[in-house]
Amino acid sequence: MGRWEPNARGRLVEAALELYSSRGYDQTTVAEIAKRAGLSERTFFRHFTDKREVLFGGASEFQEQLVRALDNAPVALPAIDVVAVALEAIAGGFSERHEFARRRQTIIAENAELSERERIKLASLASALADALRRRKVSEPAATLAAEMGIAVFRVAFERWIRETNQPDLPHILRGSFEELKTVTAGK
Amino acid sequence: MGRWEPNARGRLVEAALELYSSRGYDQTTVAEIAKRAGLSERTFFRHFTDKREVLFGGASEFQEQLVRALDNAPVALPAIDVVAVALEAIAGGFSERHEFARRRQTIIAENAELSERERIKLASLASALADALRRRKVSEPAATLAAEMGIAVFRVAFERWIRETNQPDLPHILRGSFEELKTVTAGK
Numbered sequence: 001m002g003r004w005e006p007n008a009r010g011r012l013v014e015a016a017l018e019l020y021s022s023r024g025y026d027q028t029t030v031a032e033i034a035k036r037a038g039l040s041e042r043t044f045f046r047h048f049t050d051k052r053e054v055l056f057g058g059a060s061e062f063q064e065q066l067v068r069a070l071d072n073a074p075v076a077l078p079a080i081d082v083v084a085v086a087l088e089a090i091a092g093g094f095s096e097r098h099e100f101a102r103r104r105q106t107i108i109a110e111n112a113e114l115s116e117r118e119r120i121k122l123a124s125l126a127s128a129l130a131d132a133l134r135r136r137k138v139s140e141p142a143a144t145l146a147a148e149m150g151i152a153v154f155r156v157a158f159e160r161w162i163r164e165t166n167q168p169d170l171p172h173i174l175r176g177s178f179e180e181l182k183t184v185t186a187g188k
Numbered sequence: 189m190g191r192w193e194p195n196a197r198g199r200l201v202e203a204a205l206e207l208y209s210s211r212g213y214d215q216t217t218v219a220e221i222a223k224r225a226g227l228s229e230r231t232f233f234r235h236f237t238d239k240r241e242v243l244f245g246g247a248s249e250f251q252e253q254l255v256r257a258l259d260n261a262p263v264a265l266p267a268i269d270v271v272a273v274a275l276e277a278i279a280g281g282f283s284e285r286h287e288f289a290r291r292r293q294t295i296i297a298e299n300a301e302l303s304e305r306e307r308i309k310l311a312s313l314a315s316a317l318a319d320a321l322r323r324r325k326v327s328e329p330a331a332t333l334a335a336e337m338g339i340a341v342f343r344v345a346f347e348r349w350i351r352e353t354n355q356p357d358l359p360h361i362l363r364g365s366f367e368e369l370k371t372v373t374a375g376k
Contacts, residue, residue, distance in 0.1 A: 078372075078375035078376065079372060079375075080372055080373055080375050081375050116304075116308050119307065119308060119311040120304050120307060120308070123307045123311075140344075141344040141348070141365060141368055142368065142371075142372045144340070144343075144344055145340060145341070145344060145365075145368060145369055145372045145373075146372050148336070148337075148340035148343075149336075149337060149340065149369075149372070149373060152332070152333060152336035152337065152340070153333070155332075155336075156328075156329040156332055156333060160329070177329060177333075180329055180330065180333060181333055181337075181373060182373055182374065183330075184266075184267060184268055184330045184333045184334050184337070185268055185333075185337065185369060185370055185373040185374070186370065186373075186374070187266035187267075187268050187269055188266065
């Protein structure tokens with residue numbers, strides 16, 4: 001193992017975001033990220049498998065948290081409310097990451113391959129939610145529909161949250177978006 | 189231009205589906221598809237840009253039809269009903285393609301890369317629907333939510349349609365799935 005580098009991971013993320021923003025994701029190499037962070041490539045690869053993982057490394061942890069929150073939701077709730085409760089429960093943890101999320105989203109939106117990767121991650125999140133609902137004995141197609149609705153609402157709320165600058169509250173925006181979903185679906 | 193080959197496209201599709209099913213998509217080459225169809229590789233490339241397009245070549249036509257159907261839907265309808273009307277309008281055209289759709293879906297479900305491609309195509313379909321709704325002056329997030337729900341419902345209905353063997357009716361299944369969506373979203 002190499003020597004300990006203070007906050008190596010945070011420095012690598014910051015260096016990567018700066019380079020992805022200024023010169024573009026495709027034009028940035030791992031060597032350049034490491035150099036800008038004042039660290040070695042070896043240290044980079046102790047924290048990330050590749051340059052894409054700097055942007056998507058949190059996805060599996062997010063999925064695990066979400067499934068756990070869903071498993072812990074009250075039994076008597078309808079499927080759509082189980083999904084809403086689970087999403088709101090973990091949305092609270094996002095507040096410190098607003099600045100990172102905003103910069104990350106700009107980089108992803110400007111790159112077709114990264115945008116596709118983001119969509120795939122969201123689809124796999126929806127599949128994991130549907131699996132967890134079926135474990136709660138929610139039948140099909142209700143499980144798939146509730147999971148897909150939840151992820152669509154989350155995406156809409158997340159994008160609104162990112163655009164706001166005055167200490168926006170993701171759980172609050174999420175609740176509002178679920179209300180909009182109900183209005184839209186009822187055809188009002 | 190080469191000589192005219194009777195039903196070259198249909199023969200290539202049939203040969204490709206047979207090979208993708210029997211030996212796997214990744215293990216099949218364009219040369220093998222052409223050979224099995226009794227045609228040249230050159231003829232293959234007159235009809236498809238690559239072996240993936242045999243499975244996804246219809247996607248852009250489908251998107252155009254769907255957007256056109258949405259543009260033609262009655263003005264006074266709520267957004268979710270506009271989406272439902274548009275999807276039902278083109279779902280009727282699927283009845284002749286049941287066997288192709290069933291075989292295609294099995295091949296896609298068994299291959300992670302193809303499944304991702306299918307998800308990306310559905311996401312781009314949802315984006316095109318949301319764009320078309322905004323042109324009809326549907327505001328956000330209603331446009332995005334109605335479009336995403338429409339595609340989720342279509343996916344659920346399509347998978348049910350594929351599994352049924354006794355002359356299933358996609359528009360009918362689709363109507364039922366929209367009803368399920370309303371029930372699930374209302375939390376009943």
